[in-house]
Amino acid sequence: MSSAYLLVSHGSRDPRPEISMQQLAGLVNHKLQKSISPPKSENLVGIACLEMSSQPLHEQIRTFAQSALAYGCNRLKIIPLFLLPGVHVMTDIPAEIALAQQALSQDIIIDLQPYLGSQPGLETLLTKQMAAIKTQAWILLAHGSRRPGSKQLVETRAANLGAVSAYWATSGSLESRVEELIAAGKREIAILPYFLFTGGITDAIARSVEELKLHFPSVTFQLAQPLGASAELADLIWELVSYT
Structure with missing residues (x-):
């Protein structure tokens, strides 16, 4: 089963978190390309945000899922980049995923992954x-x-x-x-x-x-500094999605 990946964050009016999200998605995509043979030219790792976007999250998911389906993927893994199991993780994101899945064909399945903060690493x-x-x-x-x-x-x-x-x-x-x-x-x-x-x-x-x-x-x-878009964080995210 070929998968694409969508990193979901809270969203911010400040442009810096989105820049960091793009950098992190690039690092995760690099790890993905190293794991598949032959590597794909398409970017199979995207980003989306729950708030502060011109589109609701379910529309962002639907759009990315349609692109992934066109690239031959039949599974989309959603990775919530949240550190706490608050309302966004436990209620809002699952509800948005359900709306997105309803709007898509069953040719692609959306899987919600554990949130980042749950990982011991x-x-x-x-x-x-x-x-x-x-x-x-x-x-x-x-x-x-x-x-x-x-x-x-x-x-x-x-x-x-x-x-x-x-x-x-x-x-x-x-x-x-x-x-x-x-x-x-x-x-x-x-x-x-x-x-x-x-x-x-x-x-x-x-x-x-x-x-x-x-x-x-x-x-x-x-x-100290927050975690940042590091290769180590990309490794942790890849470990999270590689075994689910």
Whole structure:
């Protein structure tokens, strides 16, 4: 069964995440071409977004699926590039896939893959982000979700990394975690943004860290980078789709 692949992100008004998505799709497509013989000239890895697009996601899926079908593919794998199992992952994307499948012939089947944040190998990439920074304490800063139980993955991942968790959009804020660490005697604190790409939120996080430096001048703060469109992330995505 010949497959095409569609990487689905949240979407942003900031152009940088889309640029990173295009770069990541190119890296995944390179791995795909190395795995098939003979390689295809067509690009069988596309991108789509749930929000901030001129088309709803199901239309983006349908359009890409029709192109894939014309290239001889009879299966389309949808990979949600989300780090938390929030409403988008658990409800919105499956609903959009169902709408797209209804509009397509049964000559191509759409398969929803596990979301990126569920993959244990992601911790290896996060550890690499952390390795370049010497500090006394780490904060893993995620966006957060109000969906019940969605924080458990972040809590577990933070514990595995030797960090404490914080959330940008829900309770357990960065500022409160910093205050707790300072009260515990920590004077070197590093923050790891649990985000895929640089964008508006990571810019806001950087500004918040600068404010923390002013409020706590005796504490050294360092800010790591989000994961980014790296060859290592492409490897992880390829491992995810190659065994399903």
